[in-house]
Amino acid sequence: MNWVAVRMLVGDTAKYVGLVFGISFATLLMAQQISIFVGIMARTASQVTDIRDASLWVMDNKTRFIDEAPGLxxxxxxxxxxxxxxxxxxxxxxxxxxxxxxxxxxxxxxxxxxxxxxxxxxxxxxxxxxxxxxxxxxxxxxxxxxxxxxxxxxxxxxxxxxxxxxxxxxxxxxxxxxxxxxxxxxxxxxxxxxxxxxxxxxxxxxxxxxxxxxxxxxxxxxxxxxxxxxLMALTKRQFFWKTIGYFLQTTGIPVNFGITIALGFIVGAAITGQTFYLFTLENLKQFGALKAMGVTNVRILGMVLLQALIVGGLGYGVGIGLTAAFFESTKNITHLAGLYLNPYAAIGVGVAVLAIISLSALIASIKVLVLEPAVVFRG
Amino acid sequence: MNAVAQLNSSRFSVSCRGITKEFSTGDTKTLALRGIDMDIAPGELTLLAGPSGCGKTTLISVIAGLLKPTQGDVTVLGSSLIHMRGGALVRFRAQHIGFVFQQYNLLPALTAAENAAVPLLIAGRPRHAAIAAARRQLEILGLEGRTEFRPNQLSGGQQQRVAIARALIHHPSILVCDEPTAALDAVSGSQVMQLLTHVAIEAERVVIIVTHDHRVFQYGHRIIHLADGRIEKDERNEWDASHLSQGNVAPSSSPNSAGCSIRKVD
Structure with a gap:
């Protein structure tokens, strides 16, 4: 029946592409914004990481970040x-x-x-x-x-x-x-x-x-x-995070990026959730017929989840690919050089996408699972 | 169940005793079936007729194990459906019951052969074997050359024949059809009914058809008229089945070839 689920999914090309696009867009938005955010935050302490000859930084004990140290x-x-x-x-x-x-x-x-x-x-x-x-x-x-x-x-x-x-x-x-x-x-x-x-x-x-x-x-x-x-003495790692922490706490950068990333998640979830939900609703009659013919609820749930996983996997792959292509195309632009697709961002976005599609699939499945198979006889 | 009833039920594929079905919507309660008693023997094509809201669809849903009656007992092929739990009922349906729907309910993304193969896939048959069997079934039903067509490339009559192929592919003992001719023109409707009559007679199946369509009454061995959730009239047809061609169930082009008369039972 997994094969039937796949055919149902890809059978309507417009909806299938729409679903994949929704996930791709959400993935692109989240992965790109998180990567840029991480890159910009890392830039605040880039001089700490650039100096590789020494492990320890010593400075005035009131220093809050790398640009603020008074003379010794x-x-x-x-x-x-x-x-x-x-x-x-x-x-x-x-x-x-x-x-x-x-x-x-x-x-x-x-x-x-x-x-x-x-x-x-x-x-x-x-x-x-x-x-x-x-x-x-x-x-x-x-x-x-x-x-x-x-x-x-x-x-x-x-x-x-x-x-x-x-x-x-x-x-x-x-x-x-x-x-x-x-x-x-x-x-x-x-x-x-x-x-x-x-x-x-x-x-x-x-x-x-x-x-x-x-x-x-x-x-x-x-x-x-x-x-x-x-004096204050910090390891390179401690000084790196102290500097980043200062920028996180005292600038609007994390809030602004956080809003964009959250919007990416919400828009992605809304597009994908709604499209997938409507896709499942439009197939409700077909699922009802399958239930009447003897397909169990567990199998129906498996079919819906499989459809969601395919859409999610493809959408995530395309979205991450587009994000990588974006950073590849900007790597030689001076102001954007050094910003790259952060692997942790890719993993985090993968988890978010999994959450979006699982939620969409579960919400859509509820309609199918509570569906009385007798509905197939009602016009 | 007493000994006489057991003996009777063993002669019949379907036995309904005191079937009542009540639907509730908020405080409103609707009695869709009010104490239905009936038996259906194998090899019979039974029509359930009556006005909208008389309980026809509810009754076939109960017989097919899609709805539990509020009261009464339904025995199908010797098994009481009201005592069957969810999983067993689903398996029972998958194994013994074939469905033909008014709107065909074919999966638009699948070809005719793939649609017809669905019950075998549900039963766990390998895909290629299931589709090969479905192609043979479609050829028997006169759809050779159409097996790889999608539903939207087929006429209404052809789609309904695909639906019938799907309903028969796993050799069920009971075939339940909901208004199978409602969406068809006279010629296609006649072809579908000839096909279903053949299916009932040749394979000793129970074929139950819900219909509004008076044109199809001539094909039924038996016509049960329902009104307001009760059996109003139970009639038997005396008719000549010789028009059904032997060994080939592909429908003829004659829309009205079944000469028959209707007589009232009791």
């Missing part, structure tokens, strides 16, 4: 280095500056100042130029998206110059970096150069990157750093 006294570095279980520790500057380009335009930039001797925190992959060139005077490396933002439509070219705080900055390389939340260019230089690029202030360096000794539990080392120095 220079001797904090030595205090951290003195904590038991710390293998090494280096300074890191992260701040925001304004660049003046050769054509007179201004661009806000995210500026990283790396430890002069080790360059810990440097980008992992260069597109053009050598990382070691960062040791040249006034040298900076900018990320690829940032280059396209600063010099749109122009070919990659190192040796360009611009001004930071009226000081010359010389571009020596283009690197890959994850897009930050604000999509500003990410510029890397040495700490000694940073001191000329940012306005004079007592404490410039705002982070200390550290690594625990081999065999040490990073969380234990963080606790020891906090106890010894009064």
């Amino acid at each position: 006294p220079d001797n904090d570095l030595h205090r951290v280095r003195g904590v038991a279980g710390v293998a090494w520790a280096v300074h890191l500057y992260k701040g925001q500056v304004t660049a003046r380009l050769a054509d007179g335009n201004y661009r806000a930039l995210v500026l990283f100042g790396l430890d002069d001797s080790t360059l810990i925190g440097a980008p992992q992959e260069m597109v053009l130029g050598q990382l070691s060139d960062l040791r040249q005077p006034d040298a900076v490396v900018v990320d690829k998206a940032g280059y396209e933002y600063m010099w749109p439509g122009e070919p990659y070219h190192i040796g360009r110059e611009f001004q930071l705080n009226d000081r010359r900055a010389k571009l020596v390389g283009i690197c890959k970096a994850s897009a930050p939340f604000t999509t500003l260019p990410v510029v890397y230089t040495r700490l000694s150069t940073v001191r000329g690029f940012v306005p004079q202030q007592r404490h410039i360096v705002n982070y200390i990157l550290a690594e625990p000794d081999a065999g040490e539990d990073p969380v234990d080392v963080c606790r020891r750093i906090e106890e010894s120095t009064g």
